Amino acid sequence: MTSTVKPHKDDQAAGDAGRTNVTFMPGATPPVRRKRRSRAWIWLPALAVLVGAGYYGWRAYAPAETAEAVVTQPVVRGDIENAVTAVGTLEAVKSVDAGAQVSGQLKALHVAIGDTVTKDELVAEIDPATIENRIEIDRAELANLQAQQEAKKAQLVFKQANIDRQRSLVAGNAAAKQALDQAVADLASAKADVDAIEAQIRKQQATLAGDEVDLGYTKIYAPMAGTIVANPVKEGQTLNSAQSAPTIVTVADLSTMTVRAEVSEADVGRLKVGMEAYFTLLGQPGKRFAGKLRQIEPTPTVENNVVLYNALFDVPNPDGELMTSMSAQVFFVQAAARDVLVVPAGAVRMKRAEAGGKPQAEVTVVAASGASEVRKVETGIRNRVSVEVKGGLEEGERVVVTPGSGGQSAGGGNNRGSRRGMRMPPMF
Secondary structure, X not given: OOOEOOOOHHHHHOOHHHOOOOEOOOOOOOOOOHHHHHHHHHHHHHHHHHHHHHHHHHHHOOOOOOOOOOEEEEOEEEEEEEEEEEEEEEEEEEEEEEEOOOOEEEEEEOOOOOOEEOOXXXXXXXXXXXXXXXXXXXXXXXXXXXXXXXXXXXHHHHHHHHXXXXXXXXXXOOOOHHHHHHHHHHHHHHHHHHHHHHHHHHHHHHHHHHHHHHHHHOEEEOOOOEEEEEOOOOOOOEEOOOOOOOEEEEEEEEEEEEEEEEEEOOOHHHOOOOOEEEEEEOOXXXXXXXXXXXXXXXXXXXXXXXXXXXXXXXXXXXXXXXXXXXXXXXXXXXXXXXXXXXXXXXXXXEEOOOOOOOOEEEEEXXXXXXXXXXXXXXXXXXXXXEEEEEEOOOOOOEEEEEOOOOOOOOOOOOOOOOOHHHOOOOOO
């Protein structure tokens, strides 16, 4: 038996498309609507995200494995040195400023920067017109004084003859003695006039000689053989030497260069005059320029409370590749060895010795089978990177450089390797 349910009036208003006839079977359960069933799938993505996050956190923060990574390096043969490092600059071993000793306009400049000059070569000229005029005036004044000198000498001769005449008259009682006394006074005055004019002549001659020297200063010659490295003035410029001598050119001997290295007060005590030294340039890091320490200046320079001492050494520069003011990385060699067994500094541990004994160096050697052993070695030169091995190891053997977690570093310090659970895992 079946029954038919007619649609509601509101359903009829929806049109023919909204009309539905439902037939119910006796004892049957009405079906669940599809709309409610689809809502359960909304939670599945969220659940998958939670599961993934939990698994990722478990993997990231899980306890670290007990296995330890061991880094080894072979014993090799090479060169090693222990050196004091510093930063320096290059400068000419000898340089001289050729300046103007007289004032005037720079009339001509015969050299340019980079030119090579010989000693006493003419490099510049100052306009000599003013000095030449002074010389002409000096010569005219000198001629005037010399003419006056001749007149004074003639008066002296006349005064001398007058004395002789007055003496004859006085002897024959033809003249009073007063006339003779006056003649003697006139003779003394004439001699004084001659002496005075001679002094003026000597003064004028000195003035003339000084102006002639100044005339020679209008030509500037190279004081030494070398290269023109500076030219602070230009042709046509007016020079004033009243207060200080202006520099026209600087001549430097670039055949030998001096390295001025700034050494800290902590390292200057390790330097000795005569020790080997070398430096490298920024543009040629693989090339060494060698010399010997010549001088340690006793007076330091203080910059920002840092005390630095200047250490000087000379290097030859036959090709002219070294130039002034170049920056140099300087090394003062305290000890060096060539073609010796070398291991990384991190592989050597210093074992504390018994009372009164010396510390003993140890390394961990790893055999080809993987077995390791601690071996005592004899060391030599040591620096921050490598250590010379004089005995206890053979070339090609492998030594442990960095032990794994829980051990000690090669230098004997605490292990700085972080455990996996102690760092934030990468998020992306």
